[in-house]
Amino acid sequence: MHRSLMAVAGLALVGTTLSVTPAVAADKESDPPTVLARNQAGPLSLDVSPRGTVWYSQNFAGMLMRILPGGEPRVVARTAHHAELGAVSVNKGVVTFATTSNDGRTRLMERRRNGSIHRVANLSRYERRHNPDADAVYGVTDLDPSCEAEWPVDQAGPPTYTGIVESHPYASVTKGRARYVADAAANAILKVRKDGSIATAAVLPPQPIVIPEGAAGIPECAVGHTYAFEPVPTDVERGGDGMLYVTLLPGGPEDPSLGARASVLRVDPSDGSSEVVADGLLSATGLAVARNGDMYVAELFGNRIRRIPAGMDHAVRWRTSTSPGDVEFADGRVYATRKVFAKGQVVRFPR
Numbered sequence: 001m002h003r004s005l006m007a008v009a010g011l012a013l014v015g016t017t018l019s020v021t022p023a024v025a026a027d028k029e030s031d032p033p034t035v036l037a038r039n040q041a042g043p044l045s046l047d048v049s050p051r052g053t054v055w056y057s058q059n060f061a062g063m064l065m066r067i068l069p070g071g072e073p074r075v076v077a078r079t080a081h082h083a084e085l086g087a088v089s090v091n092k093g094v095v096t097f098a099t100t101s102n103d104g105r106t107r108l109m110e111r112r113r114n115g116s117i118h119r120v121a122n123l124s125r126y127e128r129r130h131n132p133d134a135d136a137v138y139g140v141t142d143l144d145p146s147c148e149a150e151w152p153v154d155q156a157g158p159p160t161y162t163g164i165v166e167s168h169p170y171a172s173v174t175k176g177r178a179r180y181v182a183d184a185a186a187n188a189i190l191k192v193r194k195d196g197s198i199a200t201a202a203v204l205p206p207q208p209i210v211i212p213e214g215a216a217g218i219p220e221c222a223v224g225h226t227y228a229f230e231p232v233p234t235d236v237e238r239g240g241d242g243m244l245y246v247t248l249l250p251g252g253p254e255d256p257s258l259g260a261r262a263s264v265l266r267v268d269p270s271d272g273s274s275e276v277v278a279d280g281l282l283s284a285t286g287l288a289v290a291r292n293g294d295m296y297v298a299e300l301f302g303n304r305i306r307r308i309p310a311g312m313d314h315a316v317r318w319r320t321s322t323s324p325g326d327v328e329f330a331d332g333r334v335y336a337t338r339k340v341f342a343k344g345q346v347v348r349f350p351r
Contacts, residue, residue: 048330091174098169133163286326
């Protein structure tokens with residue numbers, strides 16, 4: 001989700017709205033990468049073509065960017081009135097991206113090989129009409145009436161609620177004849193067919209946590225009860241096994257105050273079922289899947305990129321990197337965006 005819900009441990013619990021101060025200091029960066037672009041305004045989304053062309057977003061400036069091999073960054077598309085642009089992916093020369101206007105309208109767009117820009121689908125209209133997580137129950141459901149009366153609704157929102165109508169496309173990928181969109185506010189993966197029609201591929205599971213002692217503003221009677229946060233998908237990638245792989249924020253603080261609660265899920269696009277591949281991640285906002293099955297995860301507030309070896313259920317150390325927003329794997333190398341909150345960069349790590 002996109003709006004604040006609750007305060008725990010003195011922090012606003014948010015979905016896709018993130019604090020601008022990294023909570024974990026980065027170590028000195030190892031194996032310095034090649035910097036391909038500097039001074040970028042919120043480069044939160046990235047993809048690389050098989051021939052090495054880098055496509056990425058400047059989300060905060062509403063720009064789609066391209067770097068040809070050996071070239072310089074170039075603006076190839078802009079949004080009107082600096083609306084947000086993100087969810088960049090490329091397939092066979094066609095670049096998919098999404099726009100989010102200030103009034104909440106969201107669109108899936110494409111840039112064709114000839115440079116023309118076309119609308120693919122109206123995502124916010126689908127959300128208004130279908131609200132995929134309308135039946136999902138969030139919050140805490142087992143408080144007695146006296147405890148509910150103490151719940152600080154003005155600060156924390158209702159103790160229990162169902163999915164609201166809201167859209168914020170954060171990532172995309174093409175698989176076969178369809179494009180899949182990770183909508184971080186809809187809490188779902190959407191399937192966009194070639195004709196622009198939309199279906200819900202998966203509604204992601206709520207993310208539970210036991211309310212701890214000392215949670216700011218939360219009544220003592222609620223301590224020890226389970227609060228189900230909204231799931232916030234931040235990237236979607238296709239795997240060699242036909243499955244989709246999704247990074248998932250836990251819908252609460254993205255710093256370590258409640259622990260490293262982000263995860264990578266394996267999603268079956270045929271029936272929407274999902275299972276955890278690896279958890280214990282901190283603010284996982286970007287994912288890359290290599291051909292050998294290894295995965296790389298950008299941990300935004302962890303100031304690092306970690307690797308999940310093929311067949312393993314946990315991430316291992318790979319590189320420190322300040323505020324990485326997204327990560328991709330192409331031609332045997334890892335590409336990433338970093339320093340995304342100020343003077344962002346696009347980088348390529350050595351083999």
